[in-house]
Amino acid sequence: MLQEMKEIGSHAIDIYDYLVAGVDPRVKDYPLMQSPIPMTIILLCYLFFVLYLGPRIMANRKPFHLKETMIVYNFLLVGLSIYIVYEFMMSGWVTTYTWRCDAIDVSDSPQAMRMVQVAWLFWFSKIIELMDTLFFVLRKKSGQITFLHIFHHSFMPWTWWWGVGYAPGGMGSFHAMVNSSVHVIMYFYYGLSAAGPRFQKFLWWKKYMTAIQLTQFVLVSLHATQYYFMDRCDYQFPIIIHLVWIYGTFFFILFSNFWVQAYVKGKRLPKQGVQPCQNGKAAIYANGKHHENGVKHGMANGTSNGSAHLENGSAPMGKMKKA
Template structure:
């Protein structure tokens, strides 16, 4: 049983992209490189892949965030803080773009059809290019903890909300679970998330450099669109799972569904409080 429209769209776009003269070069760099093509996630053996590492990392992040936000802290000179922030944001803009591009090229190179993209066969092994980029994505979420440290060092405590800490800590767990369980459709979520982060960290970079773009609201709008698109992807995964022989990582899909529902609620609340007409007129 097939979902209408999307399989045809995927086949059409894939056929168009792979015929482009630049595609073989991107494929060699981002898919066929021996380290990428031969990647395999082995729990407890691949660096940062153990559950103990994950638990300690998240607990340390939450603990240090709480402690540093409560005690007196050494202040960095503003030029130093701005330089560190600029480098951090530039790094994440670049990394997010590479991850989105790498995963997208891997999809067009490795995935034969739309159903396979949404619903990996059961007992799929977390290996190969798609899961290499999933692994890099997971590691990048640990790098993003630096966002919180920069907020604390900059004494911008109003930005250190529950939403911020909850999002940063839980998304690491979500990314780990997705790769570890070879979750279906994770590559699609990766591409949308990294695309949003290119826009978001580009905005932060411009602010750090003294430019105040007028599209701050668009960053939050993109995040909300990302969450709604995640629901669409999850709905299609559930459809294929229950109408076929099942999809890889379905239990982790249930965890992710609950997490994204909570994020959608929190981001919607943030959006309403900051961009509603009442707030603008206050």
Template sequence: MDTFHSKLHYYLVTHPTITTFEWKPNHTWGASPLFLTTTLFTYLSLTFTLRHVTIPTITPIILRLISALHNLILLTLSLTMAVGCSLATISQMPTHRWIFCFPNPTPPRGPVFFWAHVFYFSKLIEFIDTLLIILSGSSRRLSFLHVYHHSVVVVMCYFWLSTSQSLLPVALVTNASIHVLMYAYYLLCALGWRPWWKVLVTNCQIVQFVFSFLVSGLMLYYHFTGSGCSGFGGWCFNAVFNASLLALFVNFHFKNYAKKNKEKGF
């Protein structure tokens, strides 16, 4: 067991590639405003174009296999990020306060920021979600919430790294953990079994946003009663984004679950 833990810790925390990671503007892959804007423009343009043109159909079996593989990759990646960032945080933090408030200034380097960089690029892989929805012909699933979330979360991750944003470890671990549950659900659906706990995924996402506001209160306390927390500007963007997502998810929950239960007489 000790051997397994030491190997896990090496490959997720103390590997030279991880320990020496540093986010350098216009040098690290993806660390430029041009990369960010080009990526978002390409995603939104392709989504709009493919949504309004006729594309070759894919047989349901092939589409299910592609979807299953995609969800398996993201499930595995999300689990790896959740475990990796948790171990990296324990290893890198000087005190428990560091989890909620990076000292100002904090350079974006080390294991935690390595996993934030992986998380950033995982959001680009998630763009494939949109393509699979378009190929399935399910226009109802291609909602404003879906496209808005996939687009702006990339900007959020960019700010995490470029501003060395406080609360980054908490946000990454909670989000990646919920995505393990979410992609497990989608994987099972792609394999032909629709679990009963779809509503649990949405509920967990709502709880995540509420939790983010609660821990933000602790960060704000540290920020205004001490020497300040790193990445406060990035946190402000993150807070507004989370508030908008919370409102959209609550609305989604009401439309998809509350109304259905009311119609059934529950």
């Protein structure tokens, strides 16, 4: 038995060494890219804090408001997302890529290295975005810390570490560019929402955030689907395409269900605190949340101001049975 365990351990180490050895040498000098262990530790600490330590620390404490912090945080992410989109475009997507079967440029040319850099930066932005959940914990918005939210915020950074490590660029980077484009809109929305009720009149388009998300998943899945109908494609890591297709399709289904429940069946109508406002609209301020026209504020893609978080798969699945 002991010998078998040693053999299993030896095989596991061999597999680990093999996988790490395959990481693109061009990214190994970037922070946290020498090994998947530091990244994995960060994500485990994140899970430990949001699922166990954080709620216990906050159990007998008043929630933090963090208004100014969240405004700065959200608008900094807007700026970062704009920069990431621009770099993806200039690194290939509007310069040399065909938008079909684009192989990874494995050279050390300036453009290839530019793509490597922005691919890493996209991954690192996912580490920064772990703060979304930390804000929920510190503000005692436990209803927003759903299974899907945590799954997305932990699973995506972990898988993208391998994506950047093996495939920094090419066809598989399309979804990263699209996702960052959505983040420009999303965090701008969050920033305005966090600024308080006086900015609510500028958030009339909140319902369309879910539509933007659905469009994202359609584009990503359609782009990946091309691969299955090509006579020949020299993209070096087809498994990335498979994962992107599964991811896009999976979240399209979840968000479609959310859209039906929220806007077709109207199962997210507020139950209390209705106050008449101009133009026949109702504004509800309960526990720092804003509602309009009977629809819960943040219904479409959530807000950082205590409303539901719907970012790229982090749907407000509380009260929706995590579906």
